Amino acid sequence: MKIKLKHIIFLIMLTSLSSIAFGLSLEEGHPQAAKYIGGGTVGLFLVAMPLFLFKESKGKNMQDYMLTKENIKKMQEKERKSSENQ
Template sequence: MKYIITLILLASFGSIIYGFSILDEQMPLAHKYIGFGTVGIFLVAMPLFLISVSQGKKLKDYMLNEENIRKMRDQTLKKTDNQQGKD
């Protein structure tokens, strides 16, 4: 999956660079290359990357609910207590 994402990313950047290089001669075709490169990066490569990175992680750990708010408050209280003890 990592190699597919890298290939899509390189092809998209190549398309954008090629689009900018032919911008003076063939403007409509250049805009298509730039557009397809942008779509490749943001609508294909980025979602694939996010899916591959987030596999195996619990979404519940990243949601802001009462339990996680309490955990964060406890952690900040512990940090401030530790800092006050060092001073």
Template sequence: MKYIILILFLAAFGSILAGYFLETEYSQKLIGFGVCGLFFIVFPLFSYYRWKDKDVKDYMLTKENLDKMREREKKR
């Protein structure tokens, strides 16, 4: 999965660079497709890949988590 994300990232980034450096009539479309590819394909895939095995409750500020943080601070 990470290789697919890397390949898609490089393709989108390459499209953006090609749009900037090539003097063609569709260079703005290359930039646009590259940016859309990053935000609609690469970023969601990356987010899913990084968060698929994690529990969201560990990262929320609940009463239990706040109490754990306070206990850790008291130990220091």
């Protein structure tokens, strides 16, 4: 059985969100509440988000997203063409 990366990311996200919700639902003075909330936050932002960004950026050229002179000229040309068509 082959588990895809998107399913792993979804499970991590679901676990993190449920951990945060459980921590928030505990009584205010409960000593473990902050640990659940912190663990969920770490899972969400330090595990799930980098995995998602890695998965989505595969096969993409980072030079296409950099603000170089060539890319700025391309954007300006597209802007002129779209304003001429209106």
